[in-house]
Amino acid sequence: MKVLVLGAGVIGVTTAWYLQEEGHSVAIVDRREAPAMETSFANGGQISAGHAEPWANPQAPAKILKWIWRDDAPLLFRLRMDPNQWKWGLKFLAECLPGPTRDNIAQLARLALFSRESLGELRAATGIAYDALTLGILIFYTDADAYEHALKAAAIMREFGLDRVPKTVDEAIAIEPALASARAKLVGATYTPSDESGDAHLFTQRLAEKVIARGGTFHPGRAIVKLDADDGRVTSVRVRDPQGEESFMRADAYVVALSSYSPLLTRPIGIDLPVYPAKGYSASVPVRDARKAPHVSLTDDSAKIVITRLGERLRIAGTAELSGYSTDLNPVRCQALIERTRELFPEAGRYEEAAFWTGLRPSTPSNRPIIGATRFPNLYVNTGHGTLGWTLACGSARSLARIISGRDPGVDFRFGFQ
Numbered sequence: 001m002k003v004l005v006l007g008a009g010v011i012g013v014t015t016a017w018y019l020q021e022e023g024h025s026v027a028i029v030d031r032r033e034a035p036a037m038e039t040s041f042a043n044g045g046q047i048s049a050g051h052a053e054p055w056a057n058p059q060a061p062a063k064i065l066k067w068i069w070r071d072d073a074p075l076l077f078r079l080r081m082d083p084n085q086w087k088w089g090l091k092f093l094a095e096c097l098p099g100p101t102r103d104n105i106a107q108l109a110r111l112a113l114f115s116r117e118s119l120g121e122l123r124a125a126t127g128i129a130y131d132a133l134t135l136g137i138l139i140f141y142t143d144a145d146a147y148e149h150a151l152k153a154a155a156i157m158r159e160f161g162l163d164r165v166p167k168t169v170d171e172a173i174a175i176e177p178a179l180a181s182a183r184a185k186l187v188g189a190t191y192t193p194s195d196e197s198g199d200a201h202l203f204t205q206r207l208a209e210k211v212i213a214r215g216g217t218f219h220p221g222r223a224i225v226k227l228d229a230d231d232g233r234v235t236s237v238r239v240r241d242p243q244g245e246e247s248f249m250r251a252d253a254y255v256v257a258l259s260s261y262s263p264l265l266t267r268p269i270g271i272d273l274p275v276y277p278a279k280g281y282s283a284s285v286p287v288r289d290a291r292k293a294p295h296v297s298l299t300d301d302s303a304k305i306v307i308t309r310l311g312e313r314l315r316i317a318g319t320a321e322l323s324g325y326s327t328d329l330n331p332v333r334c335q336a337l338i339e340r341t342r343e344l345f346p347e348a349g350r351y352e353e354a355a356f357w358t359g360l361r362p363s364t365p366s367n368r369p370i371i372g373a374t375r376f377p378n379l380y381v382n383t384g385h386g387t388l389g390w391t392l393a394c395g396s397a398r399s400l401a402r403i404i405s406g407r408d409p410g411v412d413f414r415f416g417f418q
């Protein structure tokens with residue numbers, strides 16, 4: 001079967017790869033000049049199965065209210081005159097109840113484990129290099145109450161088969177010696193030794209090269225303007241080139257992997273995907289002193305930022321703002337990332353040379369991605385991966401490729417969309 005994948009982020013490119021594994025021929029189309037130039041460009045780099053907890057949880061509404069006036073808040077909801085944002089917000093509140101939260105954790109944990117295993121197999125099979133480090137992920141706490149809560153969260157993750165274990169301050173520093181400079185602030189940590197990190201941008205670009213080497217095609221610089229449907233099937237995809245010329249692309253089946261833009265293309269044909277952008281920030285900082293810069297990927301729970309070593313750079317990422325599709329940089333948020341990291345690791349990076357970036361996480365109210373068939377028999381979706389797109393990419397893509405091939409997806413997850 002010929003499958004056209006819409007979107008060349010980490011989700012679209014891994015989908016193309018696993019479709020080829022199932023014997024399909026693939027084409028990928030994207031408006032950008034190369035793969036992974038939008039949300040997959042400069043994320044936190046964590047493959048964090050042990051931290052696959054949804055934003056929507058019983059504590060979230062109170063925290064969001066507390067942060068609402070803070071310009072540097074870790075999670076900020078800015079109300080707009082946008083009914084899609086309001087609908088999303090109401091669904092988010094429903095997902096914060098204890099029952100849905102537990103179900104979402106269970107599903108995300110299963111998909112994340114399958115995904116991490118799939119990434120390991122893909123890496124072994126292809127030899128692909130992307131500044132990967134398999135040193136685990138350490139989450140550290142500077143607030144005693146938050147640490148108490150985290151010990152419960154870690155116990156829940158262990159129930160679902162994840163090896164997230166509590167660590168004392170001394171044990172945390174033994175795992176990541178660079179943390180010694182922050183010792184006075186720490187109250188404890190949790191560690192998931194089987195988690196990983198790596199550069200999603202590099203990975204996606206290198207995997208796209210392999211997809212092309214196996215006969216796939218990549219069509220850059222084509223903005224998708226419309227999905228055409230007739231007689232209950234998608235018949236073509238209308239694209240516009242940089243000169244404004246429109247043309248049609250056709251295939252036997254189509255996969256929508258357009259991140260936060262997916263609902264904008266599917267709504268006109270009656271598929272209302274609950275995906276809304278949550279803007280995040282990152283700073284990429286050259287390493288100054290390799291011994292003082294962490295190697296183990298870290299999460300600073302109180303600041304809600306991740307710090308990941310990617311070769312000779314530190315990637316610092318965090319913050320979430322539900323305020324529409326703007327990718328403008330807010331200098332207060334950029335500085336908040338730098339100041340916090342400088343405070344913890346004063347000699348680790350050349351902070352004055354930081355390169356800042358924003359990306360729009362394609363977020364669903366439950367944090368669960370939307371993967372699978374639609375009411376059009378030749379249209380599939382793989383989108384809405386929110387905070388966990390890099391973590392969940394290989395598993396989501398592999399299971400969708402199997403679904404498209406009429407096979408068992410290989411993981412217990414609620415697929416599909418009604």
Ligand SMILES: Cc1cc2nc3c(=O)[nH]c(=O)nc-3n(C[C@H](O)[C@H](O)[C@H](O)COP(=O)(O)OP(=O)(O)OC[C@H]3O[C@@H](n4cnc5c(N)ncnc54)[C@H](O)[C@@H]3O)c2cc1C
Pocket residue numbers: 006007008009010011012029030031032035036037038039040041042043044045046047048222223224225257258259260261279280281282306317318358359360361362383384385386387388389390391392
């Ligand atoms: C600050 C930040 C930190 C993060 N940290 C992590 C992390 O540590 N670990 C983790 O697992 N996840 C993390 N994420 C989330 C992760 O980066 C995303 O979930 C993931 O990149 C989404 O991939 P995607 O392929 O769906 O989106 P994208 O990479 O955005 O791909 C979608 C593609 O669709 C194309 N497109 C969109 N509209 C059109 C159109 N109309 N026509 C043609 N092409 C179009 C875009 O050009 C783009 O290439 C982070 C995100 C952010 C913002």
